[in-house]
Amino acid sequence: MVDLVKDWRNDIYAVFKDLDITMVSHVPDAGHTPLINLCEKDNEIDVVTLTTEQDGVGLSCGAYAGGKRSALLMQSSGVGNCINALALPNICRIPFLTVVSMRGEWGEFVPWQVPMGLGTPKVLEAMDIKVFRADYEEEVGSTVDAAARFAFNTNRSAAVLLSQKMIGAKQFKNG
Amino acid sequence: MIDRRPFVQKILKNRKDNLRVVSGIGTSTWDLMSAGDNIGNFGFIGAMGQSIPFALGLATAQPNLRILLFTGDGDTLMSLGSLATIANHPVSNLTVIVLDNESYVETGSQPTATAGKSDLELIAKGSGFDNCYTVKSEDDYDKIINTVYNEEGPSLIVIKCEAKATPLVFPHSFDGAISMNRFMSSIKT
DSSP states (O other): OOOOOSOHHHHHHHHHHHTTEEEEEEOOOGGGHHHHHHHHHOTTSEEEEOSSTHHHHHHHHHHHHTTOEEEEEEEHHHHGGGTGGGHHHHHHTOOEEEEEEOOSSSSOSOGGGHHHHHHHHHHHHHTTOEEEEEOSGGGHHHHHHHHHHHHHHHTOEEEEEEOHHHHOOOOOOOO | OBOHHHHHHHHHTTOOTTEEEEEOTTHHHHHHHHTOOOTTEEEOSSOTTOHHHHHHHHHHHOTTSEEEEEEEHHHHHHTHHHHHHHHHSOOTTEEEEEEEOSEEGGGTOEEOGGGTTOOHHHHHHHHTOSEEEEEOSGGGHHHHHHHHHTSOSOEEEEEEBOOOOOOOOOOSOSOHHHHHHHHHTTSOO
């Protein structure tokens, strides 16, 4: 367990530790980077870098079949890549947890992020995923905790959307 | 060219207690089930492209078991990136056997990319697999068994086989939850 200062990423990490989540897969996103770094420093957490987000769904289900809990970290743009893969935890009643950093919704600079940002909650709900959202730093820990317990206690899929309002929208500069 | 179904059955004959077997969508699942019902088997009937990452997760979580995945060229081609993920997150207990018939037999035998210029052994090598080879004859049976049970993985074996439709052999249940619970009961956690 790494010593923590007050930061919402640390709150997510604390939930992972509390609920024995020992595998974290991701296609990286800047919003998740401090959390990924925390997990990489922890010898008890197996961090898997994916080439595409949907592989994190299968990976997570296989790990659970082997008795290991995991979480998939991704950006909202990755949610669309996962849709058919999400049939696997659904039909096999395997708990599945993902934490999604939102783009394309609050002060976004890049128009290409908007379609999947708008679509993210809709497509997750269309696939029967229970969607949780955290808009403020102080509710991140309790929201991820609630989503993880929902997933692992009821053998269902849960997603936490981390609001771009909270993460902050990067403003790009040319040159 | 190898006749896949009897060869899969031969590979699984006298299987050891430490082996768990997963199969990818399509003919691979019917092949696996044709070898006899076993609670240590789990067959995909959907979620194309997910059997390889699933096998990686399982192998990572159960390092003391040997994990064998039978899947097809179609399923593998959908998830080529997962080969790079496996190679860079090595698991010593995982063998992927690709039953490569160069076609989507279940949908009408349309040719896959391996019927053209693509070579899954070379793709696996380029992805970072140290142990990968192609089998074109049943004479390599002993080599395959040694890879599955003894060699340091991850390993990928491409078995070139005939493209022909075979009878469907259903798993214990088509319901994923029933099949998964049964499979998990074969794993001590």
